[in-house]
Amino acid sequence: MTSEEGRRNLSSRLGIPDGNEPMTTTVHPITKASGRKVKSPAFNVEAVRADFPILKEKVHGKPLVYLDNAATSQKPRVVVDALMSFYTEFCSNVHRGVHELSERATRAYEAARVKAQRFLNAREAREIVFVRGTTEAINLVAASFGRANLRAGDEVLITAMEHHSNIVPWQLLTEEKGARLTVAPINDRGELIFDEFEKRLGTETRIVAVAHVSNALGTVNPVARIVQAAKRVGAVVVVDGAQAAPHLKIDVQTLGADFYAFSSHKVFGPTGVGVLWGRAELLEAMPPYQGGGDMIRSVRFEKTTYNDIPYKFEAGTPNIADVVGLGAALDYLRELGFERPAEHERALLAYATQQIEKIPGVRIIGTAREKAGVLSFVIEGVHPHDAGTLLDQEGIAVRTGHHCAQPVMERFGVPATTRASFAFYNTREEVDALVRGIHRVKEMFA
Ligand code: PMP
Secondary structure (H helix, E strand, C coil), X not given: CCHHHHHHHHHHHHCCCCCCCCCCCCCCCCCCCCCCCCCCCCCCHHHHHCCCHHHHCEECCEECEECECCCCCCCCHHHHHHHHHHHHHXXXXXXXXXXXXXXXXXXXXXXXXXXXXXXXXXXXXXXXXXXXXXXHHHHHHHHHHHHHHCCCCCEEEEECCCCHHHCHHHHHHHHHHCCEEEEECECCCCCECHHHHHHCCCCCEEEEEEECECCCCCEECCHHHHHHHHHHCCCEEEEECCCCCCCCCCCHHHHXXXXXXXXXXXXXXXXXXXXXXXXXXXXXXXXXXXXXXXXXXXECCCCEEECCCCHHHCCCCCCHHHHHHHHHHHHHHHHHCCHHHHHHHHHHHHHHHHHHHCCCCEEEECCCCCECCEXXXXXXXXXXXXXXXXXXXXXXXXXXXXXXXXXXXXXXXCCCEEEEECCCCCCHHHHHHHHHHHHHHHHHHC
């Protein structure tokens, strides 16, 4: 293979456009390893599983049953390959180089931005800021938008089902500003009580910050309705999309929110990178979050001027490799299509709910009418950590604990739950294994 052919192969795999081709057009094919026809009419879960090498692992001598997708999801081979390609074929810093490798790295990095734009249906690629993850995205909004716009007496309104990452940054901000953090309650199913939410909206409400999907309960929040209500009082809406991005079709223009955050590692991409989407006019008006290289236009000791968005918010060398990996993950999802995997997941959650509900002494925590991906439960007389340890002996990976949502645990009067969380590569047989595992746990504690 000539070096030119090699370059073209690489380009097509990673979505690096050749020459003058626009960056939005290249979508690489899903792994050939599975031999799967991407556009086949039925969702072939076994073929999809073949794209994820780790799913063949054995744990304690048993086949891995990976039901901890809400914590982090597994990666298809194309994502691992993209990381490998970056480090073995075009590792270089971005934006500042004139040499070929730097240009390739920059093209792949910026192509990933366009892929993220498309994934969220954002209006413009410059509205996409690469950060470390959802946590950093929310901290960025709090530290930059929040500090610049919040005054003493103002309010930030959140819900009672938030992850700590969508609570603590607002606590830090409101404490600093002499502002108030208010919380809209949830009902016994784990749904936002909308009337109560509306009652807490007032002219003092500057920011509304809500999870699109709760990580502890699986509840899907009515974000479009929340935005409409928030806009009536002129509040800015920040959406924590960490658990929505792996399961729902996201369209930030339709949702109407102002900021949307998600993490790469939950959408089958690498760890260490995430996306903050923000409306261009808001991002433009916001002060920088961190100072350093790349975020400046010119630096003088007397006065520094800042770069355009999104670079104003990307100080220092970014996580180039993992951004490229995220690009590969978003391509993978696009090729997979949305509807059939989503339908498979919905059916799986319904099946798991039905099976687990039937087990005497098991209580599901979070029974909202609209749910995605998550099944939290407690087993009478068994601490969730013991349940998790025993399930692990069967090769079943679930998460136990407070899931970084201690106020949710308090609301339901439990110290912790066992949480099974699903991805499109999970199967009914895996749900059956979980159900058998729960029976075994109960027998041990009988
Ligand atoms: N919000 C929610 C709803 C989450 O589930 C998570 C991850 N558990 C986060 C925020 C934080 O994401 P990250 O740790 O990737 O920053």
